[in-house]
Amino acid sequence: MSSATKERLRPGGRSARVQESVHAAVRALTAEHGRAALTVPLIATHAGVTPSTIYRRWGDLPELLADVAVERLRPESAPISTGDLRTDLQLWIDQFVDEMSSGPGRIMVRDVLAGSGDGPDTCCAYTQDQLEIILDQAQRRGDPHPSIDAVMDEIISPIMYRIIFRGQTLRAAYVHSLIATCLARVAP
């Protein structure tokens, strides 16, 4: 889509309505029949659009599933702030690990990685934005804190590598040790 086209779209316009009904059809059909049953014609019928609308907009089924997964991974609220950096990080990251290592979470990550677009980078940006909010709060309190790159490299990367490549269920003690090690490097 050209940027001129993009600018002409408005939230709630026809394009946004098509996207919402197609996404909703994917979610409903997945819940009802399972993911293996999904086909573009079935999704189109359920969403009240033609299959060619879906092919024109998304290309093929994997690209549509990647788009739906990215949308579902978008954070819905700001991180909880307790006034303590370690607690804030633990609360947010514990929930992140729960979501990413759940059955639906693993499928969403797989769908995102199977797409050819910038879905993986968008998901990474969602995570990074949330963590930056937590780090900015520590900064404003004048508390020592690691850089966002350190948090991504030392905490998020090993978590995601173990979930994606090893299929591991991560223990809270392990996750908390990653956080503790990262924070210890910036201890006053």
Added chain:
Amino acid sequence: MSSATKERLRPGGRSARVQESVHAAVRALTAEHGRAALTVPLIATHAGVTPSTIYRRWGDLPELLADVAVERLRPESAPISTGDLRTDLQLWIDQFVDEMSSGPGRIMVRDVLAGSGDGPDTCCAYTQDQLEIILDQAQRRGDPHPSIDAVMDEIISPIMYRIIFRGQTLRAAYVHSLIATCLARVAP
């Protein structure tokens, strides 16, 4: 495949010949026509087998591509040993980064992650086995060295996260700083 069936297979037997000719067909057709042109019937014709042989053995095209990618990611030789841990790690990891962030490397990783089997775990085990050889050599020399878990968490995970999620091209200076930080923790 049951373990009883597996035990009955011998290298060079009919099953191994089918696998080799199908894998070779995938590699040749990819090189000649590009990956988007691959279909199970095309691969079957090129390999001299029936499509149903492929469906029975691999399930579908993504599972076959995952299997071919895992096989191509299998290391072909032991790591180079120079007698110095840091040098050995840098040589091996520099090559690993080159391979994984190349165009074909990124496609192989994506294919592996798109499969539903234990391909990702197998690839991770290939990496881990190679690094363990390097660490074992340091151990035998009596040199201080990190654990394999530390190397995977602190060096391999951030590299793979940045390649897979961010699509980044990694600078050698960044990769070497990950190695240096990991080694500094076990410095005598």
